[in-house]
Amino acid sequence: MASKHEEAGLTKEDLLKIYETMMTARRVDERMWLLNRAGKIPFVISCQGQEAAQVGAAYALDNTKDYIAPYYRDLGVVLHFGMTPKDIMLSAFAKAEDPNSGGRQMPGHFGQKKNRILTGSSPVTTQLPHAVGVALAGKMKKQDFITFNTLGEGSSNQGDFHEGLNFAGVHKLPVITMVENNKYAISVPFDRQVASKNVSDRAASYGMPGVTIDGNDPIEVYKHVKEAADRARRGEGPSLIETVSERMTAHSSDDDHRQYRSADELAAQKDKDPILTFGAYLKENGIMDDELEKEINDRIMVIVNEATDYAENAPYAEPEHTLKYVYAEKGGNE
Template identity: 70%
Template sequence: MTNRHKKLGISDDEVLNIYKTMLLARKIDERMWLLNRAGKIPFVISCQGQEAAQVGASYALNRNTDYVAPYYRDLGVVLSFGMTAKEVMLSAFAKAEDPNSGGRQMPGHFGQKKNRILSGSSPVTTQVPHAVGVALAARIEKKDLVSFVTLGEGSSNQGDFHEGLNFAGVHKLPVITMVENNQYAISVPFDKQVASENVSIRAKSYGMVGVTIDGNDPLAIYEAVHEARNRAIEGEGGTLIEAVSYRLTAHSSDDDDRYREKHEVDEAKKSDSLVTFGNYLKEENLLSSNLEIEINNELDSVVNEATDYAENAPYAEPEDALKYVYEE
């Protein structure tokens, strides 16, 4: 009997790489929390609980041609598209070598031209019209690529969401929008944010396909994004995907998280994708105990090396603040 990932055209090696990328994102995130609490980095805004959607979606794209416009939690997306642990840590420590902003921006403001990661800004949802613009450019230049944009469900209530998706729908642009519904917009629960039964139902208003998927299942997300990409390349327009998961940490390192009960978080941890997907790989005899230990040791070394390098790297010179502002 063919297993799930083989049915989707994913090899054993690739499905293990999906798991490893998810785990690397988690380990970097956990390290950043420790560094923040030790007073070494100023801020953390976490990906924990959303790695499956981020990495599963990224592996369904063409990571050599497609463009991504990630939101601030999308550590799994940027790692999948080629950003390294060292580069992420340089950003966390705000060092001169930070590829995202040269140490100017807060963590989570991703941007890397060589890997086609669009630069993000602090106002939420601004990345949606940017991604739609990339899709329009691809259409004009007759390039065989798609634009992939992510956001939280709270951001789906901003004006840029409607404007971007409406334009994409009217022009049948090759853009995939994935709303990572982690149940909370900072402290506001889903039922106090959205009047409709879900977010994906809004797709009908934009003349595009809308689906709601288990965001803890990277293979289900892979399938949905793969199908969406095929439709986009065939000229059938965009797709709105809602990946439902749960935010396992506070909104950020500056949030005391008192608006939800501990038992709610503990219950959600039972569906943690790193546990459930790891169990799937074990059931398929792809993740033995020895291999699991080996992967953890390997990734621990990567995170340790990245942390040490970034902590000891130089800060930008004060006069560098004026670089890349105007003509450069």
């Protein structure tokens, strides 16, 4: 009998790549918390608990031509699309060499023009109409790409969500929206935010398919995003996918989730940790043993250590660069 990953069209090599990107995201994220608590970087907003949804989805896209508009937790998505741990650390330390903004952006506002990653901004959900607009441009110019955007379930209550999806539905645009439902919007639980049972129920209003799936299983997420991507590439329009997973940290480095979550709830999360459950799947299927697991982890730790040291020692921007990109420059901005 074919195993789950074979049915989804994934090889052992694919699974190891997915695992390695998930693990890289986790290790970079953990390092940023240590740096924050040591007073070296100002802010962290975590991907921890959402790596399976993020990397499973990104793996189903084409990272050589598709456009993505990620949200602030999507470290796993942007790593697969070509941002490096060094890029992430340069941004976290706000150093001049940060390739996205020269140290101007808030950490977690990912972006990279060369890899078609639209730069994020703080008002939640703004990335959705941006992604829909890029999809419209691609369709009008008959270009061969789709767009993918993500947001949290709390953000699906913003006007931008409804306006963007309705427009995408009306114009049958090649765009996939993935809601990463981690059950909280800061301290507000799901049932105090969303009136319907699932966020995906809302898809019907916008004339597109909507599904709610297990966000702790990267194979399941890959399968659904691949189906949605194939539909979009065939010209059959947009899709809404809701992944359900856990937010394994506080909302950000600036709050304490023990104020609004019980000790039992936090303890129960550990069994669902996608790094552990996917690691167990790889071992049960003879794809990874303890030795390979250690080898992968050691390789990642070297990269994370080098990225941290590099960014920590890199120079800040010169003060006179502060107003760069604020006013038009003679001869045009870079």
